[in-house]
Amino acid sequence: MTTSDSQIPAIIGYVTPWSAHAGQELAFKISSRGDRAFTATVERIDCCDPNPDGPGMKLVPIDVQLESTYPGQEQPVFPGSCAYGPMPVLEGIPHFKLDLTVQPTLEDATLQTLVALQNHDGTHGVAIALNRGELVFQSLAAGEQITTGLAVAADLWTNLRISIDRDGHVQAISSGTNAREEVFRNVADFEVPFSAAAFDGSTVCFAAIWRGHPEHAFNGFIESPALRAPGSDARGDQREDNVLAHWDFTPTLVHTNVPNRLDSDAPLTLVNAPMRAVRSSGWTGHELDWKHAPEEYAAIRFHADDLSDCGWQTSIHLKIPADMASGVYGLRVDNGEGVDTIPFYVTVASGGKHARIAYLAPTLTYLAYANNARGNFSGALAARVEAWGAYPHNPDVVTSFGTSTYNYHSDGSGISLSSRLRPVLTMRPGYLTFLDEHGSGLRHFSADSHLTNWLREKGFEFDVVTDEDLDERGVDALKHYDVVLTGSHPEYHTRRMLDALLAYRSAGGSLMYLGGNGFYWKIGRTVSAPHLLEIRRAEAGMRVWESQPGEYYNQLDGEYGVSGSAGPCPHARASEA
Known part of the structure; x- marks a missing residue:
């Protein structure tokens, strides 16, 4: 399977890591059909909702020094472990x-x-x-x-x-x-x-x-x-x-x-x-x-469809400027045939100046649902995407980049590992997850932009802390903040993340849980493969597939895979579909 597939977007990419602070560097891996040259600009992502009755898409250009054009390279995908x-x-x-x-x-x-x-x-x-x-x-x-x-x-x-x-x-x-x-x-x-x-x-x-x-x-x-x-x-x-x-x-x-x-x-x-x-x-x-x-x-x-690393060449190295405020951003790339916006986060260095509010971006939940093929895109949802000018590419159609831990391998076994070293279609501005007759049909990354947009509209300064930051730094990632806000669906956590949140609260910090179906599954991660997330679905919890008896312990960290004690939200069954 290669990117010559006609369903592959004309230009698409991914970034590693997903976040950086001033002075650190992000590597963007871009595939441009036909090796077409492309332009690149940085945007601040304030709102990802394409609903014409809502606040609208808000992608604000940011002045970051980049080249006028970049040479394009069509980069293939080779699945299979x-x-x-x-x-x-x-x-x-x-x-x-x-x-x-x-x-x-x-x-x-x-x-x-x-x-x-x-x-x-x-x-x-x-x-x-x-x-x-x-x-x-x-x-x-x-x-x-x-x-x-x-x-x-x-x-x-x-x-x-x-x-x-x-x-x-x-x-x-x-x-x-x-x-x-x-x-x-x-x-x-x-x-x-x-x-x-x-x-x-x-x-x-x-x-x-x-x-x-x-x-x-x-x-x-x-x-x-x-x-x-x-x-x-x-x-x-x-x-x-x-x-x-x-x-x-x-x-x-x-x-x-x-x-x-x-x-x-x-x-x-x-x-x-x-x-x-x-x-x-x-x-x-x-x-x-x-x-x-x-x-x-x-x-x-x-598995013949395992995919943990597309292995693409780096197209753009972006060093975060010293004056770039913490927030949610995207690199917009355009090769004349198509456009892609690749989200990334700017965080604050441990010795930097911090706001009083932290938005805890649930990036590991995004990763668990990355490229979730729900089988619902044809028909009314596809028509709405076209009518609203929403993000046009859906994992039901574009299958080359693998699917999510809510999907199955071709042999019928559940997918237990998800990687961010591949394009994640479900994490794009304007992505619609389902058809909602009374709303926008947003979940995860797009839905969480309503919170960050509201904070900006009301004049509340905030910093972004990602799940990976929390997992790697523990309570030190939160200790500077008076209040920490969750996203709309903070479902997946490691033991270290939960311990850090408890320590933050015990030290007097305020945690505002603004989600549903949150703190539900415990996942595995390891410092030797930080791009990977692992889920073993053991005895309890709602799920679309179950781990085999005797296979409840993670390969990445050796810990037991289990759901949390929190009950599912009213839409949990849909979330597991």
């Missing part, structure tokens, strides 16, 4: 064995790669994959495909041992327990004329072919892969296989790679944040916390 890294040298080895345990979760007609033994860019080598539930081999150089006749069933654990020799003979053995709880063992012998290419590889990639990005990605679990070579003693007699590599998929609080137990200098890099802390084939149910029995969670769950 995988794990890739160095492959052991197989020179002089006549044949090897690959061991892995898999559980596919989606059976379809696309090529879903279990493992690719390849050169660095995926132009040479062998992919071992599934197609319609059958094990297949594919030449990466010629595209030739060999079918094996060996079935690998969806939603069941299968142990695979695949022996490959340089002369083209391959044996694949599958074993496990079928849906009737009967033990099975199947053996297939076949010829793969391009098998020698597997011995030349420098890179191994699990769950995709690695071509600088994942291709032909896999939906399902992969557990404990190992590569072995036949052993012999000094007289040449056969003995136990030599283990060349054994990749450890048990969960840890390291989120960027997984180790090779045989070579600490050859880990696998994780791409697009696959799901970890999931039950593996050896899960007994005796331990529900992966930290207590990591060996029972020794699998990684990959």
Whole structure:
């Protein structure tokens, strides 16, 4: 999937991080169709409501020094999670064995790669994959495909041992327990004329072919892969296989790679944040916390539509000027075919001058709902968007940038991770969430602009503190303020955020809760991946999907995922749809 999709906006982007104070720098990543040059200006975002009967859109130009034009670059999107890294040298080895345990979760007609033994860019080598539930081999150089006749069933654990020799003979053995709880063992012998290419590889990639990005990605679990070579003693007699590599998929609080137990200098890099802390084939149910029995969670769950980082090149570096007041802003980019406004926040440095009022922007709630595809855009809502000149792009239609934690992966599992390193359509001025016969149909970012607009209209000076600021700085982010105002839907918080709010109140601060369905779900975050939010939906709380038993503890911080004690607001069921 790339940005050549006709539904992709003509120009669109994202910013990292979402906030900065004077002297800090923001990086804007812009994709401009056809590499068209574009202009950029900064606007203060006062009101995002396009309703003609309301206060109207208020986007106030701000004088910030920028270039007159910027060179455009159309930047693609490559979804799919995988794990890739160095492959052991197989020179002089006549044949090897690959061991892995898999559980596919989606059976379809696309090529879903279990493992690719390849050169660095995926132009040479062998992919071992599934197609319609059958094990297949594919030449990466010629595209030739060999079918094996060996079935690998969806939603069941299968142990695979695949022996490959340089002369083209391959044996694949599958074993496990079928849906009737009967033990099975199947053996297939076949010829793969391009098998020698597997011995030349420098890179191994699990769950995709690695071509600088994942291709032909896999939906399902992969557990404990190992590569072995036949052993012999000094007289040449056969003995136990030599283990060349054994990749450890048990969960840890390291989120960027997984180790090779045989070579600490050859880990696998994780791409697009696959799901970890999931039950593996050896899960007994005796331990529900992966930290207590990591060996029972020794699998990684990959999805072909995982997307944690678009990986776009930076188009504009914006250093926040010293005189730029705290507030809600947007970078407006225009390439002549389209326009995009990318929101960002200006905060106050710890030693800066503070107002008496802080607006606590619920950015983590925005992230949980980022690109929420509600299935309601066609018809009346689309007509209203056009009539009001509202933000025209909706995740129901523009699907390339992933969806929200209120949506599902293509294999039917709930989405537990959301990232801000991608365009977030639902966080745009003028975005309408639903059709409201009596109002504007705003939620989240657009709805919260009514509060900031009111503060400006009434002459109340305020600073912005974001959820990320609160999570990272704790009560120090609030201690300067007489009063802290929430947004309209402050639903998602970490334990650290809640502790900071309680400490602020205990010290005499005033908290004005101006929302509904607030303080409801506890989420996971980690300093090593600050762009990610994780939700595990455990026993309690309203939800559109549930975490599996034994998968209630976050992979990012190891904490338990749970809803808060606050009851849902009258519209909570709609919010969960």
